[in-house]
Amino acid sequence: xxGDDSRLGALWEEGLRYAFIGVGHVGNALPxxxxxxxxxxxxFQVVRVVHPQSTVASSVDIGEGPTVMAGAVxxxxxxxxxxxxxxxxxxxxxxxxxxxxxHIATGSRLAxxxxxxxxxxxGVGASVRQLIRIGRNAIVGAGAAVVxxxxxxxxxxxxxxxxxxxxxx
Numbered sequence: 001x002x003g004d005d006s007r008l009g010a011l012w013e014e015g016l017r018y019a020f021i022g023v024g025h026v027g028n029a030l031p032x033x034x035x036x037x038x039x040x041x042x043x044f045q046v047v048r049v050v051h052p053q054s055t056v057a058s059s060v061d062i063g064e065g066p067t068v069m070a071g072a073v074x075x076x077x078x079x080x081x082x083x084x085x086x087x088x089x090x091x092x093x094x095x096x097x098x099x100x101x102x103h104i105a106t107g108s109r110l111a112x113x114x115x116x117x118x119x120x121x122x123g124v125g126a127s128v129r130q131l132i133r134i135g136r137n138a139i140v141g142a143g144a145a146v147v148x149x150x151x152x153x154x155x156x157x158x159x160x161x162x163x164x165x166x167x168x169x
Contacts, residue, residue, distance in 0.1 A: 005035070008042045019044040021065055025085055025103035027139050027167075029119035033101045036065060036083040046083065054086075063100065072104075081118065099136065108140075117152065126161075137167055 019039040023032045039046055046065030050056060054072040063082035068074065071089040078092050081100035086092060091109045098104060099118035108126045116122060117136035128134065128146040138150045141157035141164070150156050153167040 005038050008038065008044070012042055012044070017043075017045060018047050019065075020047050020049060021067075021083060025101070025121060027121055029101040029103070029121070029137065032083060033119065036101065057094075069106075093130075105142075139167060 021032060021035050023035050025032050036046060048062060048066055050068040051070040053070040054068045056068060056074045057076040059076045060074050061079040063080055063084065065082055066080050066084040068086045069088040072086045074086060074092045075094040077094050078096040080098045081102065083101045084098050085103040087104060087106040089107045090104045092098065092104060093110055093112040095113045096110050097115045099116055099120065101119045102116045103121045104110065105122055105124040107124055108122045110128045111130035113131040114128050116134045117138060119137040120134050122128065122134065122140045123142040123144065125142055126140045126144045126146065132146055133149045134140060135150050135152035135154060137153050139155045140146055140150065140161065141155065144157055144161040145159040146156065146161045155164045155167060156162060157164045
């Protein structure tokens with residue numbers, strides 16, 4: 001679609017029933033969450049886009065409208081919520097749970113059993129130790145090494161990752 005949300009009604013009337021959310025997520029999931037919610041409210045089905053050069057285990061539970069890019073690996077018994085991005089070369093190991101509207105950025109690595117909250121961002125090249133919880137709307141900075149849980153609405157950076165600030169400060 002070329003244009004903004006105001007065109008959705010006309011597109012529906014023309015018979016279009018599927019939507020793709022092309023809005024990215026760089027530390028603020030609200031624009032992407034809004035686009036997803038608006039499309040759903042108008043009756044559109046948000047399509048799943050999984051690059052053919054990604055690897056997704058057959059036991060992965062996938063929500064509506066995710067984007068999985070080339071080279072991404074999502075291993076057994078993981079769960080992706082609605083409208084998730086797993087970017088190029090990211091690794092999501094077994095038994096991870098990725099919340100709605102979360103973004104796992106390029107080259108990041110989640111060890112087994114990691115839980116990423118709704119709207120969170122795991123930055124490029126970050127590594128997250130097994131069984132860690134990343135809070136809702138949290139941001140893990142590029143290259144961070146997360147070895148302890150990250151609270152909701154918090155930005156963490158560094159090796160090992162430490163709290164930098166609250167989201168929005």
